[in-house]
Amino acid sequence: MTDLEEIPRHESEEIPRHESEEIPRHEGENPFNYTNLEKAERSKVLKDMERDYPNLPYAWLEMVYDWHKNTPKEEVEDIINNGKWEGPGQFSKNMGGILKACEILDPSGNNE
16 A cells, blocks of 8 residues: 555544544633734733833733723813822722831841
């Protein structure tokens, strides 16, 4: 038998498939139902934000982008123009107070 000839198979035998055909590809979450163009724009903006704000967690950058993208422009302008972002947040419970004692630790380990 040559390599070019097919091996006869029994009718009940399954034809082996490549593993990638059986496993579906992961699709990212899209809770705001962005179009493909909007997802590409979001990806670009998030990369720029990640470069500009390297110390912030990526999830925060995503949250800010999604909030800004899905909040009406008038509401964003109202927040900026009326200084609503300057005061404590809606869920802040800062009761104030005075720091009476603290210990400053030296990261080098020389705490004497």
